[in-house]
Amino acid sequence: MSDSSRTLDDLRTFLKSSAGVELEQRMKFYDSWAETYEMDHKIMNYRAPHQTVEFLFxxxxxxxxxxxxxxxxxxxxxxxxxxxxxxxKHFVGVDGSQGMLDQAAKTGLYKELKLALLGTEPLPAETGMFDVVMxxxxxxxxxxxVSVIRELCLAAKPGGYICMSRNDLKSESGNKYKVSMEKELQLMEEEELWSHVTTKEMDKYMIDMYDNCEDMQNEKYLYGTMYLYRKSLN
Known part of the structure; x- marks a missing residue:
């Protein structure tokens, strides 16, 4: 089967093969996916990057x-x-998949690309270096x-922006993550690490790949949330 003939059902089957695996195994899955990743995300109508970049701008x-x-x-x-x-114009990239970093390198946009399994390895970024963290x-x-969010803030310059988006998975683990994340965001604000700029709901983040709808005209979509914070000057 050629890449161009891949369907949503094909992608659903493909994605389910990575469900429930440990993080290191998931990164190997992304290594294997890297070459067709962008093409497949067009099929899934993955709109998060576009919406989040617009939100920041x-x-x-x-x-x-x-x-x-x-x-x-x-x-x-x-x-x-x-x-x-x-x-x-100026980008440093971090990812847990070497295959994805190899694809990112082909864009010619990054002055550095760094491999790191976030949450198990420190974020490889100099403290107070970046105007924008995405x-x-x-x-x-x-x-x-959720613990990585503090590292994102640490990497930003005083007065720099931290822009985040996530999809709102309607599952027990998804709900727990959202509650934990938003509690951390609030706590960091109370600690005066940053100030809240704005939050916005994301419309039609991407097609729900775990919904087995067979009607292409009535595919269900995941929704999401975008958050923007500004690091404190002190």
């Missing part, structure tokens, strides 16, 4: 061409590709733990 003050961006869980480089269209799609159970 609508609330951003500064000159994009001067900004240092840390793209966490960068995958194949979808976020950087969209940010370049808005004038951003993480799209990876804040979920079994991928990037």
């Amino acid at each position: 609508d609330n951003f003050s500064g000159r994009p061409e001067q900004v240092q961006v840390l793209d966490v869980a960068c995958g194949s480089g979808l976020v950087a590709n969209m940010m370049v269209e808005l004038g951003f 993480i799209v799609g990876a804040l979920r159970d079994g991928f990037v733990p």
